[in-house]
Amino acid sequence: MKILELEVWNVRGIQHISLQPKGKNLVIWGRNGSGKSAVIDAVDFLLTGRISRLMGEGTGDLSLAKHGPHILHKPDEAIVRAKVEIPCVDGPIEIRRCMKNPSELEIACRKEYRNLVEFTLDFAKRGNHLLTRRELLKYIYTEPKKRAERIEALLNISEIGEIRSALMTTKNKAKDEYLASKIIFETAEGAINATTGKAVLITEDVLGFINTNRGFLDGKPIDKIIANQIQTGLRKPVDISPIDGVNTALTDKDIETLLKVLLRNNQDEVFEKDNKLRQVIEEIRKDPSASFEVSRLRLFEMGKDLIEENGNCPLCDTSWEPEKLIKHLNNKIEKIHGYNDKNKLMNELSSDLVKRISIINSSLQSLITTLEKVGEYKNKPVLESWQARIKELLSSLNAPLEKYPVQELDSEAVKVICAPAKIEDILYKVKKALHEKIPEATPELDAWTSLDRITENIKALESSKVEYEKATLFKKRAEILYDNFIVARDKILDALYDSIRLRFVDLYKALHSSDEKEFQAKLSPAGAGLDFEVDFYGHGTHPPHALHSEGHQDSMGLCLYFALVEELNLNIINVIILDDVVMSIDAEHRKQVSRLLATSFPNKQFMITTHDRYWANQLKSAGVVRSKQLIEFQNWCIESGPQTSYDTVVWEEIEECLEQNEIPAAAYKLRRGLESYFQEVCGSLKARIEYNADQRWDLGDFLPAAISKYLELLQKAKDSANSWNKRDLVIQLVDKVNLSRKIINETRAEEWAVNASVHCNTWGENCTKEDFAPIVKAFKDVCSLFECKHCGTLLELSLVDNKLASLSCRCGEEVFNLKIKSK
Amino acid sequence: MEKEAQNHKPLVEQVVDEWLYALNREEGFDDKIIMELKELSKNSGIKEADRLIEAIKPTPGVKK
Numbered sequence: 001m002k003i004l005e006l007e008v009w010n011v012r013g014i015q016h017i018s019l020q021p022k023g024k025n026l027v028i029w030g031r032n033g034s035g036k037s038a039v040i041d042a043v044d045f046l047l048t049g050r051i052s053r054l055m056g057e058g059t060g061d062l063s064l065a066k067h068g069p070h071i072l073h074k075p076d077e078a079i080v081r082a083k084v085e086i087p088c089v090d091g092p093i094e095i096r097r098c099m100k101n102p103s104e105l106e107i108a109c110r111k112e113y114r115n116l117v118e119f120t121l122d123f124a125k126r127g128n129h130l131l132t133r134r135e136l137l138k139y140i141y142t143e144p145k146k147r148a149e150r151i152e153a154l155l156n157i158s159e160i161g162e163i164r165s166a167l168m169t170t171k172n173k174a175k176d177e178y179l180a181s182k183i184i185f186e187t188a189e190g191a192i193n194a195t196t197g198k199a200v201l202i203t204e205d206v207l208g209f210i211n212t213n214r215g216f217l218d219g220k221p222i223d224k225i226i227a228n229q230i231q232t233g234l235r236k237p238v239d240i241s242p243i244d245g246v247n248t249a250l251t252d253k254d255i256e257t258l259l260k261v262l263l264r265n266n267q268d269e270v271f272e273k274d275n276k277l278r279q280v281i282e283e284i285r286k287d288p289s290a291s292f293e294v295s296r297l298r299l300f301e302m303g304k305d306l307i308e309e310n311g312n313c314p315l316c317d318t319s320w321e322p323e324k325l326i327k328h329l330n331n332k333i334e335k336i337h338g339y340n341d342k343n344k345l346m347n348e349l350s351s352d353l354v355k356r357i358s359i360i361n362s363s364l365q366s367l368i369t370t371l372e373k374v375g376e377y378k379n380k381p382v383l384e385s386w387q388a389r390i391k392e393l394l395s396s397l398n399a400p401l402e403k404y405p406v407q408e409l410d411s412e413a414v415k416v417i418c419a420p421a422k423i424e425d426i427l428y429k430v431k432k433a434l435h436e437k438i439p440e441a442t443p444e445l446d447a448w449t450s451l452d453r454i455t456e457n458i459k460a461l462e463s464s465k466v467e468y469e470k471a472t473l474f475k476k477r478a479e480i481l482y483d484n485f486i487v488a489r490d491k492i493l494d495a496l497y498d499s500i501r502l503r504f505v506d507l508y509k510a511l512h513s514s515d516e517k518e519f520q521a522k523l524s525p526a527g528a529g530l531d532f533e534v535d536f537y538g539h540g541t542h543p544p545h546a547l548h549s550e551g552h553q554d555s556m557g558l559c560l561y562f563a564l565v566e567e568l569n570l571n572i573i574n575v576i577i578l579d580d581v582v583m584s585i586d587a588e589h590r591k592q593v594s595r596l597l598a599t600s601f602p603n604k605q606f607m608i609t610t611h612d613r614y615w616a617n618q619l620k621s622a623g624v625v626r627s628k629q630l631i632e633f634q635n636w637c638i639e640s641g642p643q644t645s646y647d648t649v650v651w652e653e654i655e656e657c658l659e660q661n662e663i664p665a666a667a668y669k670l671r672r673g674l675e676s677y678f679q680e681v682c683g684s685l686k687a688r689i690e691y692n693a694d695q696r697w698d699l700g701d702f703l704p705a706a707i708s709k710y711l712e713l714l715q716k717a718k719d720s721a722n723s724w725n726k727r728d729l730v731i732q733l734v735d736k737v738n739l740s741r742k743i744i745n746e747t748r749a750e751e752w753a754v755n756a757s758v759h760c761n762t763w764g765e766n767c768t769k770e771d772f773a774p775i776v777k778a779f780k781d782v783c784s785l786f787e788c789k790h791c792g793t794l795l796e797l798s799l800v801d802n803k804l805a806s807l808s809c810r811c812g813e814e815v816f817n818l819k820i821k822s823k
Numbered sequence: 824m825e826k827e828a829q830n831h832k833p834l835v836e837q838v839v840d841e842w843l844y845a846l847n848r849e850e851g852f853d854d855k856i857i858m859e860l861k862e863l864s865k866n867s868g869i870k871e872a873d874r875l876i877e878a879i880k881p882t883p884g885v886k887k
Contacts, residue, residue, distance in 0.1 A: 159835040159870065160834065160835050160838055162870040163835070163838075163839070163869050163870055165870075166869070166870050166871055166872045166875055167872075167875065169872035170872045170875045170876050170879070173872065173876060174876075174880075470880075470881045473851065473881050474879065474880050474881060476851060477851055477852070477856075477879040478876075478879060480846070480849050480851070480852070481846070481875070481879060484842055484845040484846055484849065485838070485842045487845065488838050488839075488841035488842035488845060489838050489842075491841060492834060492837045492838045492841060493834070493838070496834065
């Protein structure tokens with residue numbers, strides 16, 4: 001889609017303006033505050049129903065309804081209308097939007113095109129066509145996460161980020177559930193071990209414990225552990241304990257288990273395991289990228305199988321030396337396997353510690369419950385405080401990489417948690433107190449209550465096992481869901497980012513080929529962010545704002561935006577608006593930007609604003625914009641908005657003035673146009689102008705300098721043709737020089753007619769159309785000497801190593817060699 | 824032009840298609856789960872953790 005006509009009523013600083021871009025590039029230049037950006041805002045509003053400048057960070061209380069319309073007008077008077085051209089649609093389409101109903105776009109088109117037009121305008125609504133300097137810096141001067149958000153928003157892939165985030169939440173919830181169920185399961189295992197007095201849960205040991213106790217009660221041995229069969233076929237003894245399910249044999253066993261934990265050799269083992277665990281955790285934590293790489297293992301393995309025979313990358317077509325890409329991927333895979341080995345060791349060590357500590361937790365839990373039942377509260381708080389610390393440690397051991405307090409606690413402190421000071425005395429006091437309150441149990445009663453407890457333990461284990469297995473499956477699924485999404489995302493986006501990166505590098509090199517021929521860049525997703533690094537003169541890659549100048553950063557932002565917008569707009573929206581985006585780029589590189597715009601984007605329609613007249617002229621010299629689409633905004637005031645004038649020789653307007661016999665106006669337009677035109681010619685031919693301390697030059701300076709340089713270069717071209725023995729060319733050049741001199745002489749006779757005050761002196765007022773028309777023609781002819789008849793661009797002098805090389809136009813139709821053949 | 828845009832599927836759809844295709848080959852992901860995820864991907868359900876959890880969480884008593 002391109003804009004053919006644009007009409008704006010009462011938007012921002014404009015009361016009324018009508019422009020005719022005709023689907024071509026448009027450049028608006030003028031001082032700050034001349035109303036240029038209001039045109040940009042109007043186009044932005046027309047296409048999207050919003051004004052980007054009034055939105056986003058730092059815009060506070062600004063609103064479209066209050067600040068979109070001209071200050072003297074209401075929203076219903078703020079209207080933008082345009083005629084646009086849409087491929088595959090016959091004739092222009094008229095669209096119109098009013099600030100009273102910003103969401104409503106009026107479209108006037110034939111019924112059969114309605115869908116296509118609406119589809120195109122919906123596409124335009126995304127607002128990817130506008131780049132301001134403020135936006136431009138967001139690509140460069142920002143942290144990876146914000147850059148990713150900005151680029152994702154531009155690529156309309158923020159949804160991918162939202163899905164990733166939902167999957168991450170799912171994965172985290174699944175992990176939390178898994179860890180909670182794991183603790184319950186391990187505690188249930190620990191409770192069985194506490195009851196049986198074993199360190200590790202082995203079925204035969206549990207069965208042995210059950211059958212031994214069944215033997216005391218005349219029961220037959222059982223060969224399977226089934227909770228509701230443990231106490232079947234037994235003689236139940238008379239319970240002499242005043243509290244159901246409590247006897248000293250069991251509490252003694254709990255205390256005995258805890259005392260065993262306190263033994264030095266047990267503590268030394270805890271110390272040793274904990275030491276090893278914290279070492280491996282520290283190693284893994286040192287390289288956080290490793291865990292991210294693990295999620296891409298499958299991608300790397302798949303990628304290895306897909307590498308083309310010539311060794312090139314199948315995703316981005318990048319050339320690699322034979323075997324180098326395979327080696328690169330193998331290194332990555334090896335690194336992941338190394339990471340996995342460490343991970344396995346970490347899990348083994350933490351699991352071992354969990355088993356040991358779970359027994360403490362279970363025994364403490366039984367003891368605390370018994371103390372509650374018998375009403376013995378004296379030492380209960382000490383045991384509860386011990387259990388709380390044990391539980392905390394258990395929780396961190398269940399997610400060691402994320403939670404284990406490697407820095408906060410050393411192994412000695414962990415040892416103290418497992419075996420607090422003076423706890424042995426407390427345990428003996430508890431034992432004594434319980435023996436005083438509970439009568440000694442008979443061996444039968446001891447056996448019965450032991451079976452009671454193991455039945456409860458096994459029931460708890462069975463139910464926790466079901467939950468644990470479900471949580472394990474849930475966690476596994478959530479991980480697979482997330483990991484596969486990351487692999488899919490990276491596969492698609494890596495290829496996309498790679499194509500953007502390659503285009504970005506090409507565009508940037510086109511701008512900075514003189515100083516950064518070997519420039520390279522990296523653009524890759526990293527977690528939720530997007531890493532963007534650029535080469536700095538062969539000294540490695542760095543963030544774009546780290547070492548490059550502001551001007552280079554602006555170039556990068558511009559090139560990255562162009563590379564992105566090509567992916568985005570798919571030739572559906574061809575309008576690209578650049579609002580004062582080259583402020584920090586120097587004149588020489590602006591020239592390169594102009595060339596880039598002219599040559600690399602043949603199907604785009606650029607709408608460019610700038611406060612820099614020289615850059616506006618450069619855009620014209622490079623052929624980005626023609627005279628009719630180069631507009632100066634000036635003398636802005638609230639009531640009338642900007643005055644527009646075409647900042648070059650607009651022959652049609654001069655002709656119109658002549659037709660209406662408005663000779664002073666025609667003379668004014670001619671002089672003003674010529675002044676601008678010959679300033680540009682001087683730049684293009686590198687003509688020398690006498691230095692002026694007040695930095696002000698006029699037509700009297702530019703015109704003779706341009707003519708003299710032009711004739712000098714034609715003479716050089718003739719000398720060159722002679723040296724190469726090109727007789728025909730020499731003859732042509734002699735003719736050209738003679739004709740040029742003749743044309744130039746015509747204007748010399750008329751130069752007085754375009755002096756600075758001609759439009760207001762009496763001659764101007766008394767002069768007729770017949771008097772002035774030959775003067776206009778003479779200058780029109782002289783202007784034609786400096787430009788190509790084919791492409792309309794100015795002839796430009798090229799130097800190589802500071803020596804004259806050629807005089808040529810942009811399309812190559814007119815080329816004069818200036819090099820002399822060496823003898 | 825419309826065809827060009829249609830051929831150029833939105834990136835989010837490309838990623839989701841690739842993802843579902845990969846899940847199809849994973850153990851523990853039967854057709855029912857894949858179908859549920861496909862349904863969620865047709866609307867904003869795919870962006871809601873609660874709906875994702877509902878789709879993949881083993882239900883008590885039901886072997887899913």
